[in-house]
Amino acid sequence: MFEKAVSRALLVYLLVSVVGCASIEEQQQKLDQQIEAYYQLENPTQAQRDEIKKELESTEHRSAWATAVLAGIYNHESATQEEKARVLPLYEQAIELGYRIPKTISFVANQHLKGTLPNADRVKGLHYLRLAANLENEWAKIQMATLYMEGAPDIKLPPLHKNASHYIAADHTNFMAWHCLNIYSYRLSKTCVEYLLAAENHDHQSRNVMLGLGVIYANGWQVEPNEQLAANYYSKAAELGLPQGRWLLTELYLNSDSHNEQQQGVALLQQIANQQDDYALSARARLAQYMFKQGQYSAAYEYASQAERSADVMYQLHQHYQQGLGVKADLDKAQAYLLSAANYGHTQAIFxxxxxxxxxxxxxxxxxxxxxxxxxxxxxxxxKDKAKEQPDHEQYLVWLTEAALLGDKESQQTIAQYYQFRFSNPAYAQNWQHSASDTGSNAAANNLSAIPSPIVPLPSGKLLDDGSFIIPEHHQLLPNGNNSVLQGNISHAWRTHCGWVIERKTGEVGVIVDTRQRDCIPSDQDLEPLLEFGVRDLTHNLAASTAILNNGQLISWGSRLLGGYLVDEALWQDKRAPSWEELLAIYHDLEKDVVSVSAMESSLLALTADGNIWQWGMNGGSYLIPGKYHQLLGGYISRDACGVTTTGGLNCWHQNKPMQPITLITQGVNTVRSAPRLGSAYGFVVMSISDEGQLAVWNIYYNMIDADQALMNDPEINSYTWSDLRPSGSEDQSMLATRSDGRTYRFYYPKNLDITRYRLER
Incomplete structure (x- = not known):
């Protein structure tokens, strides 16, 4: 009886629920029909407007459309302040209910961003702007692209230049060209070059396209250099109202070997110098520099005295007064200008x-x-001379090399002789002998004639014994393309996915890129902090690289689908980033205090000082791995990775399931190390020592990360305790561990999934 009563009660409850749901739907449909009828009225009276408004206000259950209609009614100049305060919340409610009209959503975004209505919130505005843009609203797309380029500090939105391209329409050539010129000002990427060349024949009214084409032909990026074409495009950009086109045209002419073209450049600069704009002072400084080099000291002085105050101008004025060039000599003024130039950072003035x-x-x-x-x-x-006096041989070699690189003949000859005796391969000395010979050293010329021929060329693409790096064909050093610094004093060369990052003993950093490849060149946003702070660690997969800078910041570049974009806005996916704060969480977490990085086949990984591990790249997504960690293991461009938790556990995960890590050990791990499997493109081995000194090994391979504990049942291993687990440092990627009887064993990791091999280390 009791069971039957319960069943009847449940049936009644279900029937009531169904009826209730139906009545809600019917109520919404009825109201929507009333709205349709109202909108069919040609000239609704005030009474009719008041009636529909009353119906919308009094109905408990409104559809998404009806909710948006009520918001629109409240957004009227005759609305009360209380009604206006409900406009944005009602629109937001409508959007949450599924109202997806791009024009309306962009209106909501604009109201939030401008703050013209009560309850405006710029963070919400950005969220709705993203939604409208991803629903292809043109205004929203342009606003999103602009925000990505400029950033918005008040809502913690950093400039994310690379992402802007997702919101620029392919046929918006002027905007796309502007984007390329701003994010790759050191060297246009292959993608940008191809885009601009494709636009060459059909969009001659786009001033940024014209400027970009001028840059391409002036520098010979992906094309044969063509000064005449570059001049034509720069002129066209200037005619279309872009002052930078005229400025670059003057530089093109001044750097020409033709005297007539140089005079054209001077004439253009004089026109700019006589105008009242931002370029006038810079034009006078450039004219002063040119006239000084030509020996026209009176004109040079006149321009310098009216030019923008800069290190070069200050030092030139010092020279005028010091030597009486174009003006009466005045040693007091000369000294004052020398001090100013040094304070501005002019290196010769400092010396x-x-x-x-x-x-x-x-x-x-x-x-x-x-x-x-x-x-x-x-x-x-x-x-160099001071290091020799001390004596400090290491520093002497550093500064001897620097002086030679900067063109000092004596240093070039000295270093050539030094390397000729130090290395059996005379190719090490040959470059320096050529450099010294080119600067007029007779001794170097004689030595070159005595070197036997042919010389075996030194290998490219690797750091050589003399601290130099021979750049391979089709590669270029960024930011300035001056490859002379690769001839010596390089302390480190990190491999990237399509080049190298090099660090010099003098502290400079440069990026070597393969100019033929897409996704190879870091954007200015990535390159500039890398050059400023230098690299602590770097890793890469096949199409993206990531680096920890010395200030703890993380940057990444390359293919966005494999980790090149730390924050990716390629697709609108609520599940990936339902809010703006969630989308940016990875960026703000990795902008400081990054501890280590690793690479997976289709993703990149980073561990922060506060215990977070992020994975990003695959399909443009980013994921915060569940748990807190103090060590990141694995990667090795495989499909798996592991992390040691802050409680001494060991979690591992497959790159396709970053949110579902498998726990191999819950706690008690003391020391953990990993190494790639020999000869295998995938997989790696993790070795651990517990608090009790127990040694354990896992073969981590694809999705089999919990399938094999290779040494857990080996009696010889289990009968001892172990300590001092460490990488051997050898090319075989083996590891060393010390047994409790004091003996050291070397452990190897074969290609297959058989038991790990080990032997006593003598």
Whole structure:
């Protein structure tokens, strides 16, 4: 009886529920029909407007459309303040209920961003702007692209230049060209070059396209250099109202070998210098520099005295007054300008001032070293001579090389002789002998004629014994393309997915890129902090690279689908990033205090100081791995990775299931290390020692990360305790561990999934 009563009660409850649901739907349909009828009225009266408004307000259950209609009614100049305060919340409610009209959503975004209605919130505005843009609203797309380019500090939106391209229409050539010129100003990417060349024949009214084409032909990027074409495109950009086109045209002419073209450049600069705009002062400074080099000192002085105050202008005025060039000599003014130029950072002024000033020797050295690190030849020679006096052989070689690179003949000859005796391969000395010969060293010319021929070329693409790096064909050094710095003093060369990052002993950093490849060149947003802070660690997969900078920041570049974009906005997916804060979470977490990085086949990984592991790249997504960690293991461009938890556990996961890590050990891990499997493109081995000294091994391979514990049942291993687990440092990727009887064993990891091999290390 009791069971029957319960069944009847449940049936009644279900019937009531169904009826209730139906009545809600009918109520919404009825109201929607009333709205349709109202909108069919040609000239509704005030009474009719009040009636539909009353119906909308009094109905408990409105459809998404009806909710949006009520918001629109409240958004009227005659609405009360209370009604206006409900406009944005009602629109938001409608959108949450499924109202997906792009024009309306972009209106809501605009109201939030401008703050013209009560309850405006710029973070919400950005969220709705993203939604409208991904629903192909043209206005929203342009606004999103602009926000990505400029950033918005008040809502913690950083500039994300690369992402802007997702919102620029393919046929919006001027906007796309502007985007390319702004994010790849050091060297246009292959993608941008191809885009601009494709636009070459059909969009001659786009001023940014014209400017971009001028840059391409002037520099010979993916095309044969063509000065005449570059000049034509720069002129067209200037005619279309882009002042930068005229400025670049003057530089093209001034750097020409033709005297007539140089005079054209001078004439253009004089026109700019006589105008009242941002380029006038810069034009006078450039004219002053050109006239000085031509020996036209009176004109040079006139332009310099009216030019923008800069390091170069200050030093030139110092030279005018010091030597009486174009003006009466005045040593007091000369000294004042020398001090100003040094304060502006002019390296020759720094050397001239501090090499003779009455200072403590340690202070003098610090200033001159700054000039030497910034490629001043006199300062580098001074540093070389001081290192030789101390003596400090290591520093002497560093500054001898720098002085030679900067063109000092004596240093070039000295270093050529040094390497000729140090290395059996005379190719190490040959480059320096050629450099010295080119700068007029007879001794170097004689030595070159005595070198036997042919010389076996040194290998490219690797850091050589003399600290130089021979760049392979089709590769270029960024940011300035000056490959002379690759001839020596390189302390580290990290491999990237399509080139190298090099670090020099003087602190400089450069990026070598393969100019033929897509997704190879870092954007300015990535390159500039890398150059400023330098690299602590770097890893890569087949199409993207990521680096930890010395300030703890993380950057990544390359294919967005494999990790090149730290924040990717390729597709609108609520499940991936339902809010703007969630989309940016990875960026803000990895902008400081990154501990280590690793690479998977289709993703990249990073561990932060506060214990978070992020995975990003595959299909443009980013994922926060569940748990807190203090060590990141694995990767090795395989499909799996592991992390040691802060409680001593070991979690591993497949790249396709980052949110579902498998727990291999819950706690008690003391030391954990990993190494790639020998000869295999995938998989790796994890070795661990527990708090009790127990040694364990896991073969981590594809989705079999919990299938094999290779040494858990080996009696010889289990009968001892172990300590000091460490990589061997050898090319075989083996590991060393010390047994409790003091013996050290070497462990190897074969290609297959058989038991791990080990032997006693003698």
């Amino acid at each position: 001239d001032l501090y090499s003779t000033a009455e200072l403590k020797e340690s202070v003098r050295r610090r200033f001159i070293e700054i000039a030497a690190q910034n490629h001043n030849q006199d300062a580098a020679v001074w540093m």
